[in-house]
Amino acid sequence: MNSxxxxxxxxGWRSHPGIWNRLAPALSDAAVPLWNFDHTAMQGAGTETIALALRDYIHKKRDETGYAGPVDIVCHSMGTCIARYLLEVLDGDAREEQVRQLVGIGPPNNGSAMAELFNDPERGSEVIRxxxxxxxxEDYDPGEDTIVQEFRPRSRTIAALRRAGTRDDIAYRIVLGANLTADPAxxxxxxxxxxxxxxxxGWRTTYAGDGIVPHSDSHLPGAEVDVLPAAPANLARNPELYCHTMLPRNPEVVARVRDYLTLSAGPAVRTPPRS
Structure with missing residues (x-):
């Protein structure tokens, strides 16, 4: 029996299940069963609606497979907050959803500074450009984007997550990219x-982020955090692999997530970048 x-x-946001095309084979090779939730058809839907769809998907997969035990959830970017909204806000008191680990890759747990910046009257248009x-x-309008509005740091959605807090029956893990060598590439x-x-x-810039999500957005009390790369020399070879959009396909991230799910991960990596 698989353990x-x-x-x-x-x-994540405006992404697709293909983002896992490096992680999925690695997990399959490690005998980890995969359930790949696709919400690409829900453009325009809000956080709660997608979270409810995730709940329905989990229940459907349980019915199909007959599996009734705990699951692990691996998320990229805002997908982390979709899962958290399900687990903490919608299911927080009932705790019907059995989850062993929640792994967030580049998550905006405290709301997205970028979502706020998109709406900034002075800087927003240049940042979007x-x-x-x-x-x-092309022609992106943040005012028409439900998820971007709901992920602004002072939104009702983020406030609901903050009020609910994390669950003590779930191990939270966060994987972050950082520009350890201050490389413009x-x-x-x-x-x-x-x-x-x-x-x-006010606004400022930092190397403690992945180009889109700063570490301050990702902080979550009690979560174990890995800041990658573990060795700054890795950035010299492929710096772009550690930015936000590439993190799910990054070989170092893939290996770390695989080790989480097979319970073979060593100590967390917390190499602080220069500010």
Whole structure:
């Protein structure tokens, strides 16, 4: 009998299940059963609607497979908050969803500084212009994007997650990319840096991020955090692999997630980048 829990894969905003095309084979080779949740057809839907669809998907897969035990959930970007909304807000008191681990890759747990920046009257249009073809499509309008509005740091959705808090029956793990060597090629749109909200409410940039999500967005009390690469020399070879959009396909990230799910991960890596 397989000793690994099924792994539910949840892709991020404006992404697709193909983002797992490096992780899925690695998990299959490790005998980890895969359930790949696809919400690409739900463009325009809000966080709660997608979270409910994730719940229905999990229940459907349980019915199909007859599996009634705990599962692991692996998410990229905002997919992490979709899963958290299901587990903490919708299911928090009932705890009907049995989850062993929640792994978030580049998650905006405290809301997305980038979502807020998109709406900034002074900086927003220039930031969006730099990200066209990289992170947003031509003629992108954040005002018409339900998820972007719901992921602003002061939104009701983020407030609901903050009120609910994490669950003590789930192990939370976070995998982050960082520009340890201050290489502009890490994320060329912003010269290798990541925008974040400063404590005074203003804007600043940092190397402690993946080009889209700063580490301050990802912080979650009690979560184990890996900051990759483990060795700065890895950035010299492929700096772009550690930026937000490439993290799910990054070989080092894939190996780390595989080790989480097979319970063979060693100590967390926390190499701090230069600010």
């Amino acid at each position: 690994c829990c099924p792994a539910i894969l949840v892709h 730099r990200l066209i073809g990289v992170f947003v499509p 890490f994320f060329p749109a912003f010269g290798g840096r990541t925008w974040e909200l400063a404590p005074d409410g």
